[in-house]
Amino acid sequence: MGPFLYIDVDAFFASVEQSINPALVGRPVMVGGLKHERGVVACPSYEARSRGVRTGTTLHEAARLIPDGIFLRGDFNRYQDFSDRFYNILYSYTPDLVRISQDEACLHLGGIVRQFADPHTLAQHLQQQVWDELALSTSIGIAPSRIAAKIASEHRKPMGRTILTVQTLPGFMAPLPIRKIPGVGAVTEKILHEMGIYTAGQLSQVPEQYLKTVFGINGLKIAAYSRGEDGPLLRDYTVIRSVSRETGFADDITDHAILLSHFYYLLERAARKLRTLYKTAATVKIKFRYADFKTVEGATRIHPMSNDEGDIFPAVERMFTRLFTRRVGIRLVGVTLFGLHNYRDNESFLNDRIEKNRRLRRGLDYVRAREGFFSLMTGRTWALDQRYKRGDTGYELRTPGLSQ
Numbered sequence: 500m501g502p503f504l505y506i507d508v509d510a511f512f513a514s515v516e517q518s519i520n521p522a523l524v525g526r527p528v529m530v531g532g533l534k535h536e537r538g539v540v541a542c543p544s545y546e547a548r549s550r551g552v553r554t555g556t557t558l559h560e561a562a563r564l565i566p567d568g569i570f571l572r573g574d575f576n577r578y579q580d581f582s583d584r585f586y587n588i589l590y591s592y593t594p595d596l597v598r599i600s601q602d603e604a605c606l607h608l609g610g611i612v613r614q615f616a617d618p619h620t621l622a623q624h625l626q627q628q629v630w631d632e633l634a635l636s637t638s639i640g641i642a643p644s645r646i647a648a649k650i651a652s653e654h655r656k657p658m659g660r661t662i663l664t665v666q667t668l669p670g671f672m673a674p675l676p677i678r679k680i681p682g683v684g685a686v687t688e689k690i691l692h693e694m695g696i697y698t699a700g701q702l703s704q705v706p707e708q709y710l711k712t713v714f715g716i717n718g719l720k721i722a723a724y725s726r727g728e729d730g731p732l733l734r735d736y737t738v739i740r741s742v743s744r745e746t747g748f749a750d751d752i753t754d755h756a757i758l759l760s761h762f763y764y765l766l767e768r769a770a771r772k773l774r775t776l777y778k779t780a781a782t783v784k785i786k787f788r789y790a791d792f793k794t795v796e797g798a799t800r801i802h803p804m805s806n807d808e809g810d811i812f813p814a815v816e817r818m819f820t821r822l823f824t825r826r827v828g829i830r831l832v833g834v835t836l837f838g839l840h841n842y843r844d845n846e847s848f849l850n851d852r853i854e855k856n857r858r859l860r861r862g863l864d865y866v867r868a869r870e871g872f873f874s875l876m877t878g879r880t881w882a883l884d885q886r887y888k889r890g891d892t893g894y895e896l897r898t899p900g901l902s903q
């Protein structure tokens with residue numbers, strides 16, 4: 500266990516806009532919609548926050564508060580691109596990380612901290628690298644537990660670093676207002692206030708069984724969190740139901756082997772995404788579209804569930820061979836993995852045990868994150884090498900947004 504490093508990009512969407520367009524640096528940027536549109540600000544820059552705009556402020560109100568503000572609709576593909584590059588940096592430190600969102604991740608430091616003089620130097624180094632490569636500022640918390648690392652990352656923002664040890668953790672937690680504890684929302688806070696409990700230190704003194712009676716399972720969670728300990732119940736924050744990768748071709752393809760290479764490549768990409776999510780899939784679906792736009796789909800159960808392209812590909816190969824029956828070129832292929840489950844049901848991503856296979860794949864993911872995608876090639880995708888340019892993180896397939 501431990502230590503863990505929690506990193507969070509400060510004002511992610513707005514910061515990406517400022518990173519791309521230096522004229523916006525230092526200006527109140529608000530991403531979410533244009534000035535007179537309906538809707539709310541999804542992400543205000545720190546300059547906009549200092550003038551009273553929060554996430555969720557209506558655009559109308561934001562325009563009243565900051566008449567000279569810069570209002571942008573935002574561009575999801577652009578943020579995803581920065582997110583991918585952010586994760587590439589993180590993977591160069593360790594493969595052992597949990598993706599919380601596009602701009603938040605929790606790294607298990609384990610031994611890597613030894614490569615640096617101390618955790619503070621490590622945090623500084625990582626922040627500097629994200630800044631140098633992406634011009635994004637980040638805040639970092641390092642602590643003996645994941646939850647304490649998260650709380651620490653929120654402690655000082657932007658560009659904050661908060662480092663806790665087993666010795667300093669209790670002193671850090673004790674005075675924290677209970678609202679800072681994940682799982683304590685407005686309603687829980689109100690009830691606790693009525694009980695005379697205002698700080699994490701006070702909360703940690705309340706018998707767990709009592710909190711369980713009042714708040715149910717959530718009571719046990721906040722009891723653990725109030726001590727800065729990972730409870731048994733923290734789950735993946737985002738619900739992702741499937742992972743898909745697809746690509747179209749500049750020219751229609753009829754060659755069976757080359758089409759299979761594409762399927763393998765897309766499957767490899769999708770499976771890697773699942774691994775970063777700590778999920779396995781129960782079903783794989785393929786689709787392909789003939790030159791005349793007739794689209795064919797097929798799905799197969801994956802048994803046992805897997806996130807390993809080596810396990811899943813034989814099913815893809817069998818399906819495609821069975822379904823590709825016309826002598827007509829193909830213009831698009833795609834792979835979807837769905838029926839997603841966490842590694843073990845009823846266990847959270849907090850669990851530390853790692854199976855051997857998972858280790859192996861993660862090791863490969865790690866090498867690729869460090870040395871580039873092409874440092875490890877499989878025979879199956881070699882055919883693609885003749886057809887596509889090598890990009891930073893993979894082949895540059897024709898459909899750019901999808902070739903991740």
Ligand SMILES: [Mg+2]
Nearest residue numbers: 507508509602
């Ligand atoms: Mg953030």
